[in-house]
Amino acid sequence: MEHIPILRMGEFLLITVQVDMHDRLAMKLQDDLTERIVRFGSRGVLIDISGLEIVDSFIGRMLGNIASVSRILDAETVVVGMQPAVAITLVELGLELPGIRTALSVERGMQILRREAELAGLEVLKDANMEEDGNPPE
Amino acid sequence: MEILQSDVLQIRQPEDIVLVRTAVRKIAIASKLGLVDQTKLVTAASEIARNTLDYGLGGEVRVDMVRDARTGVRLTFTDEGPGIPDLERAMTDGWTSGKGMGLGLSGTRRLMDEFQIASKVGEGTTVTIAKWSR
Numbered sequence: 001m002e003h004i005p006i007l008r009m010g011e012f013l014l015i016t017v018q019v020d021m022h023d024r025l026a027m028k029l030q031d032d033l034t035e036r037i038v039r040f041g042s043r044g045v046l047i048d049i050s051g052l053e054i055v056d057s058f059i060g061r062m063l064g065n066i067a068s069v070s071r072i073l074d075a076e077t078v079v080v081g082m083q084p085a086v087a088i089t090l091v092e093l094g095l096e097l098p099g100i101r102t103a104l105s106v107e108r109g110m111q112i113l114r115r116e117a118e119l120a121g122l123e124v125l126k127d128a129n130m131e132e133d134g135n136p137p138e
Numbered sequence: 139m140e141i142l143q144s145d146v147l148q149i150r151q152p153e154d155i156v157l158v159r160t161a162v163r164k165i166a167i168a169s170k171l172g173l174v175d176q177t178k179l180v181t182a183a184s185e186i187a188r189n190t191l192d193y194g195l196g197g198e199v200r201v202d203m204v205r206d207a208r209t210g211v212r213l214t215f216t217d218e219g220p221g222i223p224d225l226e227r228a229m230t231d232g233w234t235s236g237k238g239m240g241l242g243l244s245g246t247r248r249l250m251d252e253f254q255i256a257s258k259v260g261e262g263t264t265v266t267i268a269k270w271s272r
Contacts, residue, residue, distance in 0.1 A: 020159060023152035054159065054177055056184040057242065085177035093181060093245040 004029045006036050011043040012113055013075075014106075018051035026062045033066060037073045043120065044113035045070050048106055050081030060095045067100045076116045077101065080109040143168075143203040149187050149215075150196045158187045158199055162213065165201055169209045170271045178249040179211060179269040185246045186215050186265050194219035194263055210251070210270035218262040225257055 002025060007014040013036055015029070033045065047063065049055065055063075067077040080103045090096065103109040143165070147158055162183040166176040183199070190197045194217025202212045222228045229243050247253040252268035 020156050022156045053163070054181045054184060056181050056188070057245070058184075058188060083177075085174045088174055089177045089181050089249065092178065092248050093185075094248070095245065 003032065006032055008036070008040055008042070011041070011117060012110070013037065013040070013042045013045045014048070015045070016048040016051065020053065021059060021062075023058065026059065030062060030066055030069070034069055034073070037070060037075050042075050043117040044075055045077045046106065046109045046113060047077065047079045048081045048109075049079060049086075050083065052086065053083070055082070055086050055090055055095075057093070057095055060090070060097055063097065063100055074120075076113055078103050078109040078112050080104065080106050140205045141202050142205055142209070145201045146198055147201065148196075148198050149190045149217075152191065155184060155187045155191065159184050161201055162211065165203050165211050166269070169203050169211050171211065171269060172272065175269055175272070179213075179267075182246045182249045182267055182269075183213055185242045186213070186267065189242055189265075190215050190217045190219075190263075193217075193222075197262070204268070206270075208270045208272075210268055212252075212266065212268040215265045216262065217264075221259040221261055221263055222255075222257040223259050225255060229255075 004015060004017060004019070004025065013033065015033065019025070021029075036042065037045070045066070047066070052059070063079055070077045078101045079097070082102065101112065103112055145161065147161055148154060149158065159180050163176060163180050166179050171179065187199060190199070197215060197217030197219070199216075200214040202214070204210050204212050229247070243255070246267065250267045251270050252266070254266040255263065257263040
């Protein structure tokens, strides 16, 4: 069956959407991705949509769902590479993708994910140290 | 208004929405619409085609390349579904009867140069949208 490949890069997952997604393909991507996040304990998901010529409310909702589910599973989502014409259309349509982080390029998206993962790592260390000191965490 | 080219596509299953998008993109390029206008038209077509499928229980779209003072694309979506009882409310931002985000009709109208909707309860809905080259 047709599917969108999900690449694993260390603690992150990378998805490049290159085909015009029909509904079943979009649903399958959501399911596959959720399964991968759990299996690999991924900290972040990068979705490259530079190949998408349009984002309608269905695809917008799918991106939002992916971001929400990922967040619950402790992974950050960044959507990158949106074409300018797509951005203009989305705003006029009234679909401003709430709750979805965006970046212009894959490189900048990865920076965001690395920074988030580092911050989360520091928090974990801090909590562990506090417990050793015998001081209650705030 | 002169019709230069016309085609009818069926909207019976989700995959058909992708075919509608492809056909509309092709005719938008042939009608000399700019990239942003092409994107707006294809997005609008995708929204209305999904309505035709989800709420109209399937139907068809006529894709016309038209010429008046300028060239443009006119799309006519027709279904024989349950119809929309309260059109005014259906055209309001944020209103939705189902699984959408409630942007379908009102959002689509903003993307288009022309937008008409006619609906009769028990008989179906017709949506006509058009975008002109600049």
